[in-house]
Amino acid sequence: xxxxxxxxxxxxxxxxxxxxxxxxxxxxxxxxxxxxxxxxxxxxxxxxxxxxxxxxxxxxxxxxxxxxxxxxxxxxxxxxxxxxxxxxxxxxxxxxxxxxxxxxxxxxxxxxxxxxxxxxxxxxxxxxxxxxxxxxxxxxxxxxxxxxxxxxxxxxxxxxxxxxxxxxxxxxxxxxxxxxxxxxxxxxxxxxxxxxxxxxxxxxxxxxxxxxxxxxxxxxxxxxxxxxxxxxxxxxxxxxxxxxxxxxxxxxxxxxxxxxxxxxxxxxxxxxxxxxxxxxxxxxxxxxxxxxxxxxxxxxxxxxxxxxxxxxxxxxxxxxxxxxxxxxxxxxxxxxxxxxxxxxxxxxxxxxxxxxxxxxxxxxxxxxxxxxxxxxxxxxxxxxxxx
Numbered sequence: 001x002x003x004x005x006x007x008x009x010x011x012x013x014x015x016x017x018x019x020x021x022x023x024x025x026x027x028x029x030x031x032x033x034x035x036x037x038x039x040x041x042x043x044x045x046x047x048x049x050x051x052x053x054x055x056x057x058x059x060x061x062x063x064x065x066x067x068x069x070x071x072x073x074x075x076x077x078x079x080x081x082x083x084x085x086x087x088x089x090x091x092x093x094x095x096x097x098x099x100x101x102x103x104x105x106x107x108x109x110x111x112x113x114x115x116x117x118x119x120x121x122x123x124x125x126x127x128x129x130x131x132x133x134x135x136x137x138x139x140x141x142x143x144x145x146x147x148x149x150x151x152x153x154x155x156x157x158x159x160x161x162x163x164x165x166x167x168x169x170x171x172x173x174x175x176x177x178x179x180x181x182x183x184x185x186x187x188x189x190x191x192x193x194x195x196x197x198x199x200x201x202x203x204x205x206x207x208x209x210x211x212x213x214x215x216x217x218x219x220x221x222x223x224x225x226x227x228x229x230x231x232x233x234x235x236x237x238x239x240x241x242x243x244x245x246x247x248x249x250x251x252x253x254x255x256x257x258x259x260x261x262x263x264x265x266x267x268x269x270x271x272x273x274x275x276x277x278x279x280x281x282x283x284x285x286x287x288x289x290x291x292x293x294x295x296x297x298x299x300x301x302x303x304x305x306x307x308x309x310x311x312x313x314x315x316x317x318x319x320x321x322x323x324x325x326x327x328x329x330x331x332x333x334x335x336x337x338x339x340x341x342x343x344x345x346x347x348x349x350x351x352x353x354x355x356x357x358x359x360x361x362x363x364x365x366x367x368x369x370x371x372x373x374x375x376x377x378x379x380x381x382x383x384x385x386x387x
Contacts, residue, residue, distance in 0.1 A: 111126070113138070167183075287299060297321070
């Protein structure tokens with residue numbers, strides 16, 4: 001098969017070549033597996049400037065075509081400001097023509113688009129514009145209609161081609177919008193055990209929050225938890241490993257001055273500090289998200305994969321990753337007291353925490369892997385092509 005995979009904004013801020021979004025990781029891995037299986041594969045993304053760079057794990061022997069970006073991204077791609085809003089209609093028309101031309105020139109059989117709601121709308125618009133290739137769309141999060149009426153949104157979804165979900169949550173969510181998606185689970189691309197700084201765990205003494213420090217990601221709850229529990233557990237190091245972000249959250253940098261066992265590491269980390277090293281010393285990861293940005297949330301999946309249990313909010317697909325009492329604990333979204341209490345309970349029984357970590361590693365290895373991903377995609381493509 002001749003396959004093109006579209007993913008907007010593959011290039012990220014310089015310095016983040018290893019740490020990239022799940023919506024970028026999965027299509028790149030998918031392209032690699034499909035190529036290795038003998039298919040003719042290329043990728044399509046949106047144009048980027050000299051202030052951004054491609055992920056390290058993007059194979060340079062897979063052709064990469066760039067098209068105009070119709071979305072107003074704001075400062076999101078360079079992490080200098082919040083995401084923009086809206087679509088530029090004239091640029092959208094140009095983007096559609098460019099994608100069509102790439103598919104026609106390369107005789108593409110399947111165009112597989114990865115992204116959020118507007119990516120599905122783009123697939124429907126491409127079909128209305130006469131795209132001959134069949135389309136598949138992997139949706140990474142819930143449908144957000146924006147300014148469109150629900151009837152229009154659902155019509156676009158029904159006409160976007162074959163829809164693909166990675167989690168049971170997304171499958172049921174899409175069914176609620178009148179479509180029947182295929183379920184294709186994937187694994188982790190990033191394995192922290194292979195990165196610089198990883199140590200074979202001996203003495204785990206760390207609680208780790210690693211994410212953009214935003215209210216959506218529950219950084220305020222993490223601050224409350226660290227302030228409350230650092231005095232109670234002086235032998236535990238409470239660590240925030242955070243990236244630059246446009247939100248101004250107060251209270252983070254004061255923590256190390258107030259408590260000797262709280263650390264804050266801002267990316268790029270100082271010499272000798274790596275995420276792999278921090279994770280290898282972690283008793284657990286604390287992730288009280290208010291909203292997931294990806295389903296499944298890759299930060300949770302990557303933590304569990306290396307044997308670190310996770311405390312996460314009980315929302316979207318998190319309960320497919322974090323199994324209470326087995327791979328971690330779930331807490332109500334936005335509930336700071338419940339989140340602090342859950343972390344307190346786990347820290348009070350270190351042996352139980354280590355058992356949760358072993359369970360987490362085995363659960364991810366058995367359930368979230370790449371063993372059937374390529375064959376499942378081939379089945380989706382063959383159904384779309386009527387073969």
